Amino acid sequence: MDGVDERSLARLLRAALDGDERAYGDFLQETARLVRAWARRRAFGGPDPEDIVQETLLAIHVKRHTWRSDGPVTPWLYAIAKHKLVDALRRQGRHSRIEIGEVEDRLAAEETETVRDWEIGRALETLTPGQRSVVTAISVEGRTIAETARSLDMNETAVRVALHRGLTAIARRFGRD
Amino acid sequence: METHELIKALAADSRRTGAPMNTVWWGAALMAIAIATTVFFALLGPRPDIATAAQTFRFLFKFVVTIALAASAFVLLRMLSRPETDPRGVLPYLAITPALILAAVAIELVVVPAEAWSTRLIGTNSLVCLTFIPLIGIGPLALLLLALRHGAPSHPALAGAIAGLAAGGIAATFYAAHCTDDSPLFVATWYTIAITILTLFGALGGRVAARW
Structure with missing residues (x-):
C-alpha cells in the first residue's frame, strides 16, 4: 500500500x-x-x-x-x-x-x-485585515482567485500576493506564543 | 478553519514556489567565497614570499586540509538542509579532514626533532590566526545560514554548526595564503581553535535562523 x-x-x-x-x-x-x-x-x-x-x-x-x-x-x-x-x-x-x-x-x-477552533484560527487572527479577508474568502468561503478579486475589489495579482504572504505568515506564526 | 478549507487556500497558492535549493546553495557558496576574497585582500593579503612557499610541501598541504574541510562540510550542509536526512548516516564524512591533519601531524613528529616541536606548534602568528579566520569567515557563515533558512533542516543547530565548519574551511583557505606558519602542528592547533569559534557561532545562529 x-x-x-x-x-x-x-x-x-x-x-x-x-x-x-x-x-x-x-x-x-x-x-x-x-x-x-x-x-x-x-x-x-x-x-x-x-x-x-x-x-x-x-x-x-x-x-x-x-x-x-x-x-x-x-x-x-x-x-x-x-x-x-x-x-x-x-x-x-x-x-x-x-x-x-x-x-x-x-x-x-x-x-x-x-x-x-484549531490552532490555525489563532494564527489567522495575527494577519493583516487584507490578508485575512483574502485567505478566508478562498479557504472558508471556497471562492476562486477571480471571485475573490471581484468581491474584494482588488486585482487578481494583488489577491495572489496577499494569499501567498498570508499563508507564509500563518506558517511562520503557527503555534508560536 | 477546517483542513479541507486550508487545502483550498494552499492549492490556490500553487504557482509561487521557493527558489530551487540547488540554485540557492551554489549562489550562497559563490557569494561566500566572494566575500571572503574581499575581506582577505582588504585586511591581510598573501604573504610576500608566496611564490617560493608554493614550492614547499607543507605550505601546499595546508590547502589540501582547508579545502577538504570546506568541501566536505558544504556537501554535508546541503544534505542536512533537507528534512529527511538522518545525521547519523552522513556525519562520518566529516572525519576526512581530521584524518588528513592527524596523518600530517604524525609525519611531522617523525621528521622534525623533538626539540623543535614546541616552536613549530606555537609559531609566530597564533593570535593573527585566531583573529582573522573568524573575521574572514563570519560573512560567509551569515550567507550559508541564510541559505539554510531557505531549507528545512530537522536539526537546525547541528546544520548551523556544519555551516560554521564550511565557513571556517573557506576562511582558513584564504588565511593559509597569508600565514607563514606551515607546520601541521601549528595548523592542527590554531586553525582548529579558530574554526571551532565559527562552528559555535554557526550552531547558535542555526538555532535562531533556521527554525521553521
Whole structure:
C-alpha cells in the first residue's frame, strides 16, 4: 500500500510543482490522510492530531522546494510531520503547568460549541485585515482567485500576493506564543 | 478553519514556489567565497614570499586540509538542509579532514626533532590566526545560514554548526595564503581553535535562523 502511495504522491507532487493546481490539491488531500493516521498513533493524549495535520500541510507548502524530485516523497513528508509533532510536544511540555486550567476551559467550551477552533484560527487572527479577508474568502468561503478579486475589489495579482504572504505568515506564526 | 478549507487556500497558492535549493546553495557558496576574497585582500593579503612557499610541501598541504574541510562540510550542509536526512548516516564524512591533519601531524613528529616541536606548534602568528579566520569567515557563515533558512533542516543547530565548519574551511583557505606558519602542528592547533569559534557561532545562529 505504501508503494502505491509513494508512486502516486510523487506523480502528483511533480505535477503540482509544474503548476498543476488540481494535482496539488489532490496531493495535499492524500498527504492529510496519511499524516492524520500517522499523528493519531503518536499524539495520543498530547496535541490534537488535526493541528499536527494542518501545521504539517503549511510547512510542506512553504518548504516544498526542499523535495528532491528524483527522490521518494513519503520519507520527506513524514520527516516534516515529525518535526512539527516534536515542536508541538515541546510547546505543550513548556506550558504543561498552566495547561490544566486551560484544558478544563477547552472541555467546557467544546461541550457548548460543535465546531472546534484549531490552532490555525489563532494564527489567522495575527494577519493583516487584507490578508485575512483574502485567505478566508478562498479557504472558508471556497471562492476562486477571480471571485475573490471581484468581491474584494482588488486585482487578481494583488489577491495572489496577499494569499501567498498570508499563508507564509500563518506558517511562520503557527503555534508560536 | 477546517483542513479541507486550508487545502483550498494552499492549492490556490500553487504557482509561487521557493527558489530551487540547488540554485540557492551554489549562489550562497559563490557569494561566500566572494566575500571572503574581499575581506582577505582588504585586511591581510598573501604573504610576500608566496611564490617560493608554493614550492614547499607543507605550505601546499595546508590547502589540501582547508579545502577538504570546506568541501566536505558544504556537501554535508546541503544534505542536512533537507528534512529527511538522518545525521547519523552522513556525519562520518566529516572525519576526512581530521584524518588528513592527524596523518600530517604524525609525519611531522617523525621528521622534525623533538626539540623543535614546541616552536613549530606555537609559531609566530597564533593570535593573527585566531583573529582573522573568524573575521574572514563570519560573512560567509551569515550567507550559508541564510541559505539554510531557505531549507528545512530537522536539526537546525547541528546544520548551523556544519555551516560554521564550511565557513571556517573557506576562511582558513584564504588565511593559509597569508600565514607563514606551515607546520601541521601549528595548523592542527590554531586553525582548529579558530574554526571551532565559527562552528559555535554557526550552531547558535542555526538555532535562531533556521527554525521553521
